[in-house]
Amino acid sequence: MLVTITNLASTPTFISMLYKSLAASGATGDAVTVSKSYSELDQESTLKSLVAAGTVSLSFAAEANDAVDIGIADNQVVKFYISGTIGTGTEQGGAWEAPAAGIIRAVTAYVKTTGDTGDATLIDVNIAGTTIFTTQTNRPSIAYNDADGKASQTTIENSAFAAGDLVTVDVDGIPSGTSSTELTVVITVDYTAG
Numbered sequence: 480m481l482v483t484i485t486n487l488a489s490t491p492t493f494i495s496m497l498y499k500s501l502a503a504s505g506a507t508g509d510a511v512t513v514s515k516s517y518s519e520l521d522q523e524s525t526l527k528s529l530v531a532a533g534t535v536s537l538s539f540a541a542e543a544n545d546a547v548d549i550g551i552a553d554n555q556v557v558k559f560y561i562s563g564t565i566g567t568g569t570e571q572g573g574a575w576e577a578p579a580a581g582i583i584r585a586v587t588a589y590v591k592t593t594g595d596t597g598d599a600t601l602i603d604v605n606i607a608g609t610t611i612f613t614t615q616t617n618r619p620s621i622a623y624n625d626a627d628g629k630a631s632q633t634t635i636e637n638s639a640f641a642a643g644d645l646v647t648v649d650v651d652g653i654p655s656g657t658s659s660t661e662l663t664v665v666i667t668v669d670y671t672a673g
Contacts (some may be wrong), residue, residue, distance in 0.1 A: 583638045602621075
């Protein structure tokens with residue numbers, strides 16, 4: 480089983496998320512039986528043991544952006560994180576380079592706080608500089624008064640990417656008063672036969 484985390488140093492939060500991903504994928508052994516009561520150090524130690532035994536291939540690489548990918552088999556979750564107060568702009572949270580051809584299945588955006596008046600936090604995703612939301616009203620949008628600070632979209636007209644394509648996130652809109660904070664965008668991808 481290959482598990483890859485790139486563009487982020489190993490942290491307890493991501494170690495815990497990695498275990499959840501392994502368990503969800505049907506991995507057996509320690510990856511499934513690790514419980515939340517284990518300390519992060521125990522989890523990290525167990526991960527190192529799995530890597531040493533060849534059960535899991537794990538890669539960490541620190542880079543200048545915050546895009547993170549966790550790959551398991553043919554499915555992958557790519558995460559972009561923008562800290563602090565959110566402003567509009569292109570290529571927020573870095574870029575993810577597709578290792579193989581595939582399609583984007585879903586985009587989910589979360590904010591810690593939604594802002595206080597007016598407009599929504601509006602997210603766009605681009606493949607090689609072109610929006611995946613040909614119908615712009617399909618872009619994930621989190622209203623300033625949204626109860627859970629979350630928006631998901633599975634209607635994606637321009638979903639295909641090639642190996643080497645860069646996937647990026649734009650923030651196209653923010654609330655007109657106090658802006659939203661701590662934006663996380665999670666992109667679910669499936670790889671097609673190469």
